[in-house]
Amino acid sequence: MFEEIGYSSLGSQELRDYMAGEAESEYALVDVRQPQEYLAGHIPGARNMPLPEFGARLGELDPNARTVLYCQSGGRSRVAATMAVESEHFAAGLLNLDQGMNGWDGVAVDQAPRLQVFHGMTDPRQVLLKALELEKAALLLYNYVAKKADKEPVVKLMQDLAGMETAHAKLVYKELAKLGGQELAPFDDLFASLTGDVLEGGRTIAELKPWVQEALQGGGMEAAELALEIEYTAYDLYRAMAHENSDKASGEVFLTLAGQEKNHGRMILDRLDDLMEPTE
Template sequence: MAITDYFRKIASRSADDVRKIIDTMDPDEFSLVDVRQPDEYKQGHLPGAKLIPLGELPDRLEELDPNKPTLVYCAAGVRSRAGASILTRAGFAAAYSMEGGIRAWNGLVVEELPATGMAWFLSAQSAEELIGLAWLLEDGMRSFYLEIAKGLDRSEEAQLFMELAGAELHHKNALQKLYQHQSGKDPGVNSPADVLSNKPKEKYLEGGVLLSEAFSWAGKKDAGEILEFAMSLEVGSYDRYLSLREYFKDESSREVFGLLAAEEKAHLKRLTRLFEKSMSDTGSN
């Protein structure tokens, strides 16, 4: 099984499609969600859009009707795909990410993003495989954060990414111990990911994003755009650990995944604060 088989495609709609929906459908027939930050929303938003910042979405699902088609948008389509992923896992009948975000809505050309638009999902795999996949993604995330920190020099953003890289190492260690607990085997010098039947040769991030493609994309972006991308990765990790917490029935595993989810949520909050600060700094220049 290839690593991308552990993910499913997130549905999307073009800005023109969303415009037609807004123009032709009754507002009560669908939900329109803006997952950007409040300051971004104040600068301009789609008519009738409800503001729920990405970092708050998992805790505010009850504000939305899961039976209605739900359109999610952000600035350029990065955060909205993560948001649509959360809604899909939560059982929403139809959740869509608006391609290109509000930039595409305004007629601007949006560069292709590195993410594949895929969401984590649980298939009938063994507990060991699921832990191995989680370990593999943590390894990719750590590599991404370390490299990004080097490229940002000694900035506040670089410091945060270094700290996140350290946290991902902690997560890898926690998953390795959990693998040993579940399987009764000590992976030793090998990683829990070795249990995967078709372990990839390249490293991956959340959503099945190739690490090499993420590096290539980030090399052309500023700190604010990289922070936004990291936010989408962290909310994906948070969602993944919530899924695993539901999947595993033994209390010790549920506790581990609950703690990991809480840490990913804390990472998301830190990234969000720094992202807001970068927006403020940009606006004052």
């Protein structure tokens, strides 16, 4: 990391370490490229604030959360960082990703977060029930791949992820129970009643069919790519919903869910070496 005038620049590995170690509420990740560039591939959890609009939209960012800026090569984000410094809006500091997406060697997701999954939901109870539905879909998918796969590393990864989805669903259920109000069915009964038609991140199982086929026909890396697509798309959606939601309680729920999805993604990344098939 090196200091600029009023902000610091950091490399790809430094940013990945920073994001892994920070609570979701402690930072905002902002992509200042044009919308079509953002849709083609962006860092999970980033919100799009194109540079031509950036100055007028500074007020959308929390001054008490550190803001991380990036673009394609680092030039536009440095301009945005300078604008942000001059605004004197940011009390928590500014970071710039040196070399931008050109230097980013972490996971990227395409398309915009599918906010319509939670359309019209401002009640934390509604949010958590929908989150349970998404967890159920991911569990069903991972169980399906584990059952159909014939390679042990793929089976093991999918079984582990299925277990994590169940554990995550139970955490969501606990948050739901804390809200009180309407009586809740026991977890097993409620979870069994959910259809799980839409996955975490807003994709349908049908949309992921090509990824599933690759995971079944390939080896561990193909399975890992399927799982990373699911987990980081979910992370991207939950971060976006936290920004979009005006209800503080719901926003905090989304950030909690985002943090849990990020942990799932890191578990997959940590196991990539084990999933590599030996070469002759």
